[in-house]
Amino acid sequence: MEENATVRLAAGSGNSNDSRINEQSPSGKKGLGNLIYESNGLSVESITEGNPTAQFDVGQMYENGDGVPQSFTNARIWYMKAASQRYAAAQNSIGVLHRDGKGVPMDHSTAKEWFVRAADQGHAAAEFNLGTIYRHHSEYPKAMEWIMKAANQGHAIAQFSVGAMYYEGCGIPQDYQKAMEWYLRSSDRKYAIAQFSVGAMYEHGQGVSQDYRTAAGWYSQAANQGFAMAQYNLALLYQHGKGVPSDNFKALELYKRAADQGIVQAQHYLGLLHHVGNIVPQDSCIAMKWYLKAAELGDVESQFSIGTMYDDGYDTIQGHQKAAEWYLRAANQGHAAAMYNLGVLYQYGRDVQLDNFRGLEWYRKAADLGNANALFCLGAMYYHGKDAPLNYAEALNCYLKAAEQGHADAQLNTGVIYRDGKGVAQDYQKAMKWLLMAAEQSHPDAQFSIGEMYYDGKGVVLDYEKAAEWFLKAAMQGHAGAQYSIGLMYHLGKGVAQDYEKATEWLLMAAQRGHANAQFIIGGRFRDGKGVSQDYQEAMEWFLKAAEQKQADAQFSIGGMYCDGKGVAQDYQKVVEWFLKAAKQGHAGAQYSIGLMYHNGKGVVQDYQEAMEWLLKAAKQGDADAQLIIGLMYRLGNGVVLDNEKAMEWLLKAAKQGHADSQKVLEKLSEESKENKGPIGRLMDVVGKWM
Template identity: 30%
Template sequence: MRLLDHLAALSPPRALRRARRLAAAGARARAARLYSVAAAAGLVEAQNEVAHAYLAGTLFPRNPAEAARWFRAAAEAGHVPSQCRLASLHLQGLRAAASGPGLFPDDHWAADDAPGADYPAALAWARKAADSGSADGQSLLGFILANGPEGILDRDAALDWYRRSAAQDWPQGHLGLGMLLMSRADTAEKTIEAMAPIERAAEAGLPTAHFLLGVIHEQAVGVLPDPSRALMHYRKAAIHGIRNAQAKLGAMLLAGSGCAPDPVEGESWLRRAAVAGDPEAAALVGDLYARGGDLPPNYAEAAIWFRAAAEAGHRTAARALGMLYLTGAGVVRDADEAARWLARAASGGDAAAQANLANLILHRQVRSASVDGLPIHEWFERAAGSGDAIGAFNYAVCLTEGIGVARDEAKGAMWLRRAAENIVNAQYWYGRMLLEGRGVPADPEAAYGWISRAADTGMTDALALQAEMKLHGRGTARDHAGARDLFLRVAETGHPGAMFALGALHGGGHDIPVDRAAALHWYRRAAEANHPLAQLMLGRWLRKGLAGPPEPAEAETWLRRALAQGVEEARSDLVDLAAGPEPAASRAAGD
C-alpha cells in the first residue's frame, strides 16, 4: 500500500485522487501527505480541500493561518469556491495585510476573537467570484454592499447582486433579497413581496429564513398574527441551532402561544439558548426557577442563570440576582453583593434597581465601599429632574445621606416631599424628617399624617412608627389601645421591636389592662428574634418569677445574651441572680 502512495505522489492528479480515497477510508496521515503533494504542485482543488482540512482540523491539526494561505493560493489561481471562502473569512476578521504563518494572532483564531470584518478585502474576493457567475459570490457581494461601511455601502447595487444570485435559485441569494426588500417595505404589498424570497430560502432549509418567518408571523409584520406558524418556523430554526429561535421557541412554549403550554420543553429550549449565550433566555430560565409554578422553585438554579444573564449585561437579571443576595434565597445572604448587582442594573437605567439600592443605603445595610465610585446621585438627579417620582426619592436619599454629593438635608427633604405624593417610602421618610426636625422645622402633626399615609398601605416600618407615636402622643392623641392593636399587626410580620413593645404594654403602667402572661409571651418572642432589651426583660421576668415560678437557669441564659449585645444593665441583674432568689414581696411589686 505504501508503494502505491509513493507511485501516486509522482503525479499530482493521481495524488489527489488517492488522497481522497485514503481520507474516506480513515487513513488520515497518509491522505494528508498526498494532499500536501497535490496542493504544493498547484492543483487548486487540492489547495481548496487542504484549506478546508486545516480550518476544520480534520486531516491536519487545526491551523486557520495555513487554511487562509491555501485558500488564497487557490483563489489567486481563479478557483471560485476558494474566492468565496476567502471573502467569508475576511468578513469574519481575517486581515488582508498579513500572510503566511503570521496571518492571525495565534493558532486559535476564530471569528469571535477576530479584530473585526475587513470589508475591502472581502469585497475584492467576492466581486471576483460574482463576476465569474458564482451565485454564492453574488450573494456574498450583495451582503457586503448592503452591510459594509461608508464608501462600500451601496444597497441598490446589493439588491441587484442579490437578484442575480436568487435567479440561480441560491438560498442565500433569496434570503438576502428578501431581507433587503423587507427593510424597504412601506406597504403591505411590498411586505408580501419581500416575504416570497424569504419563504424560498426557508424551503431550501436555511434556518435563518425560518427564524425571520417566525418573527414575521409572531409580530404580524405585514401579515395577520399567526402564533402557530411562528412556532413552527421557530422550531425549525431552533433545531438547527439558531440561538434566537431557541429563545423564542422556549418563551412561546412557556406562554402557550400557538400551542398548549409546555413548561418542560419550554425550559429545555430556553436552557439551550442560554447555554449558547443568549442573555434574555438565561434571564427567563432564572425567572422560571425563581417563580416556581409548573416547575418547582429552585433559587440556587435561578441564581446561576440570573448571573449568566447579568454578566452579559441583562439589567433585569442583575436586579433579580441582587434581590436573591439581599434575601439569601439560593445564595449566601450578602447585602454588599446585592448592592453590587443592583448597581449594575441601576447603571443600565433600571428604576426598580435604583430604588432598591437607595433603600439599602437609606437603611445603612451596605458598606460605603460597595457603592463608592458609582455616579448614583447623577442617575437619580436626572430622573428627579425629569419628574420621575422614584428618581426624586432616590435623589433625596443621596442628599440626606451624602452619597456622591455633600449632605444637604434641607434639599433632601424638598425632594422627599415631591416624591411623597406617589412613593410610599418617601411618605415614611418625609414623615420621619418632620418628626425629627431634620432639614425641615419639626412638625409632629404633619409627620403623623405622612406616616399614617404610608401605614395605610401596610408598610411595616410606618405601622410601627405610627404605633409608637400613638403610644407617646406625638403628633396625635395618646392612644395605648390603638398602639397595641398596631403593634400586634406589625408583630405578626415578625418585627422584633413591635414584639418588645407589646411585652412592655401588657406588663403594666399603660392604659390597657395588665396581662403578665401576654407580656412574658411577647418578651420571649422578641428575645428569640434577638432583640437585646427583650432579652434583658425576659431574663428579669424569669429571675423574679413575674408570670410564674422563677426560672433562674433560663434567666441567666437570657441575661448573658443581652449583656453580650452590649446591654450593661444585665450585669447587675446577673449579680442579683447570683445572690439568691428574689424575695416574694419584691416579686409581687413587679419589675
C-alpha cells in the same frame, strides 16, 4: 447569523462535471444529426468506429443531452467503446458515472478502478478524481499524492483542493501560507472558488496580513464569474465600508444576486434588512418572502425570524400559533432562542394551550444550551416558587449563569439575593459587585438599589452624596422609586443642597408614575400649600390615587379632609369609612382617630368597648394620644371597670413620651392623691419622682 462565509470548502469533492475541465476532444462536439448529415448519411457507429475521440464525444453528447435525449446508459456505452482503446478521458468519465451513480449503481470501488486506469496515463482530471476517492475514505497521504499530480499539471480544481487540504490541516500540518500559495495558482486559472478563498483569507488575516481592500478585489473577481458566496461576502464589505467605499445600493444588488442563486445567508439578510428597515424601507411582506425562501432551505435563523414576526403581530388572527410552528422548526435544529420563545408561549398560553409543564421543559432545554433569557426565567420560577419548587439556591445558580453572560436583570437579581441573604449567606460585597455590573448597563433598578445601600450604609460606608448620585441616575431613566427618594433628599437636604422646588419636581414625577408614597406627599403639599399653591381638590385627587394603592397615610388623610370639610363637604360617615381603611392596615393615627370617634359617638353610635379596642391597637404602637384616652377611660370607668392603677400606667406611658396633656393630668392626680398611701398613693410617688 454568520456575517462572513469562511474559507472552508470541500477539497475537490469531485461531485460535478467540473472535475473534467479542459478534457474535451480537439474535434469539438456536434449534434448527431449534423454528424450523420456531414457523413453522407452513414450511421454514427460507422463514422466513429476506431476513433476513440469521436466515440468519447458521442458519449458526452448523451451524458449532457446535447442534440440527443440525455441517457447515462448510452453515454456509458460510448465511453466504453473509447475506453477499450485506452482513451483516458473516457476511462475517467466511466469512473465519474460509477462514482455518482449515473446510469449505473453508485460504486466507489469500480469508479476507483477506472480512475486508476486513466490516472496511470497521466490524465489530470482522473488523478484529481482518484485523489478525492482516497480523501473520501480518509486516506490522506494517497489523496494528496494524486491530487498534487493533477495540480502540477495545472488542473485548477486540484490546485484549489491542495490549498484546501493545507488550509484545513487535512492529513498534513495546517499551513495557511501554503494554502494561499495553491489558492493563488488556482485563481490564476480563473477558478472562482479559489478566488473567493483568497479573498476570505485576506479578509480574516489568515496566512497574510488582514487587508479588506485586497479581499474585496478577489471577491469581485469571483463574484463577476457568478460565484454566489463571493457576491454575499462582497455585499457585506460594501455595506460596512470595509476595503471599499460604503455603498448600500451596491450591497443590496449583490445580496440579491447571491440570494437568487439560493445562498441562504443572503436570503436571510435580505429578509432582515426589510424586516428592520435597514438600507431599504421597512416592508414586512418582502421580509417574510426572503425569510421563507431561506427557511424552506433549512436556515434556522430565518425560521426563528419568521417566528418572531408572527409573535410580533404579522398575522393578528393566528400569529402566536404560527409563531409556535416556526419556533418549533428552529428549536428542533437546536436554536436556543427559539426554545426559550416556545417556553414563553406555553407559559403564558398565547394562542396556544396554556401548558406550564411544556413551558418549563422548553426553558430547561434552552438553559442547557446556555440561553441567558431561559436561565433568567428558570431562576425567577425557582425564586418565586411558581411552576417550579421554591429553591433559592437553584434560583441563584440560574441567575449566576445568566449574569455571567451579561444579562442585566440576572445581574440585578443575583445582587438582590446576596443583599437579602436568601438561600445564601448575606454578602453585601458580592451584592454590590453584581448590582454595579447591572448598573453599568444602565439598569435603573440596580442603580436604585446601589443608592439604597449607600443611603442605609449596607456593605458600604453610609454616604448620602453617593446615594443621591445613584438615585439621580435611576430617576433620570424614569424609575419612580428613585424619583421619590431623590425628591425626599432634596426636601431634607441630605446629600444635596436643600431645594423644595426640586423636591416637589421629583416627587411629582414619581407621583405621576404611580408611586403611592409620592402621591401621598404631593397630596399633602397641595393640602398644606407647601411649595405649591394650596388646592384642596388637587390634594384630594392625589390622596385618592395613593389610597387606591392602599397607601394608609393617604386613606387617613382623606378621612381628615372629610372631617374638616376641606375640598369636600364635611361627612363623618366618610370620615369613619376612610379611617377604618387605614386603621385596618395598622395605621396608628387612624386607629386612635376611629377609637376617639367611637368614644365620642361622632359619626358612629357611641361604643366605649369598640373605642377601647381601637385605642389599644394605637397605644401599643406608642401613640401617646391613645395612651392618654385609655388612661382617662380607666380613671373614669368609661367602658371598663374603673381602675386607677391601670389609668396611671397608661398616663405614665404617654407622659414619658413628653405628652403634655398626660403630664398635666398626672400632676393633677398627684396633688389629689398626696395623702393617699395605698396602691394609688405609692404609684403617685413613682409618678412624682419621674416628674
